[in-house]
Amino acid sequence: GAVVSQHPSRVICKSGTSVKIECRSLDFQATTMFWYRQFPKQSLMLMATSNEGSKATYEQGVEKDKFLINHASLTLSTLTVTSAHPEDSSFYICSATPGRGISYEQYFGPGTRLTVT
Amino acid sequence: AQKVTQAQTEISVVEKEDVTLDCVYETRDTTYYLFWYKQPPSGELVFLIRRNSFDEQNEISGRYSWNFQKSTSSFNFTITASQVVDSAVYFCALSEDSMNTGFQKLVFGTGTRLLVSP
Numbered sequence: 723g724a725v726v727s728q729h730p731s732r733v734i735c736k737s738g739t740s741v742k743i744e745c746r747s748l749d750f751q752a753t754t755m756f757w758y759r760q761f762p763k764q765s766l767m768l769m770a771t772s773n774e775g776s777k778a779t780y781e782q783g784v785e786k787d788k789f790l791i792n793h794a795s796l797t798l799s800t801l802t803v804t805s806a807h808p809e810d811s812s813f814y815i816c817s818a819t820p821g822r823g824i825s826y827e828q829y830f831g832p833g834t835r836l837t838v839t
Numbered sequence: 840a841q842k843v844t845q846a847q848t849e850i851s852v853v854e855k856e857d858v859t860l861d862c863v864y865e866t867r868d869t870t871y872y873l874f875w876y877k878q879p880p881s882g883e884l885v886f887l888i889r890r891n892s893f894d895e896q897n898e899i900s901g902r903y904s905w906n907f908q909k910s911t912s913s914f915n916f917t918i919t920a921s922q923v924v925d926s927a928v929y930f931c932a933l934s935e936d937s938m939n940t941g942f943q944k945l946v947f948g949t950g951t952r953l954l955v956s957p
């Protein structure tokens with residue numbers, strides 16, 4: 723199956739700093755990438771959908787100025803958590819798909835565990 | 840709006856028992872996909888199955904089997920002869936076209952934690 727990587731796998735940062743998480747599709751071109759957040763013992767919630775070369779579309783309740791998403795190429799999307807606070811501590815998972823519609827599978831990255839102290 | 844319900848929060852079984860994880864979904868669309876994922880303690884999602892809404896055939900893969908019934912909007916997952924390595928959180932998910940983005944949207948259930956003891 724297709725491979726999606728995330729970097730870093732774990733990050734600890736101080737409150738008030740920003741942290742960037744990378745999501746890469748290694749063996750296919752990702753037209754669309756998705757970012758999910760998972761709090762401990764909870765489900766995955768979609769944060770935003772991003773298309774290469776265009777602005778991301780955020781789900782209701784997700785602050786776009788806090789969670790900056792850049793889908794600069796067909797193989798790379800980045801999520802920057804700006805001015806992170808302890809409540810942003812979570813497991814962030816990206817996925818990528820080679821097409822737009824539901825017939826295209828989403829391939830998930832291994833996730834990034836963010837801890838804000 | 841699309842919704843996935845996994846009513847079982849946690850299930851505990853003893854090794855070699857069979858266990859069924861329930862999944863009920865809601866969708867406005869006639870074309871959609873259903874999924875099951877396994878999430879072990881490491882956190883990485885492991886894809887188990889993807890099922891098209893037009894394909895109601897049940898599927899068996901080794902000790903795993905899935906029962907898709909559109910009449911009851913259910914997509915249940917059975918593990919036969921469970922093993923300790925099956926311990927994980929299992930998520931059922933539904934994919935349909937998002938009215939917000941025009942792209943696909945994957946909605947996850949709340950997950951069922953399966954504990955298999957020796």
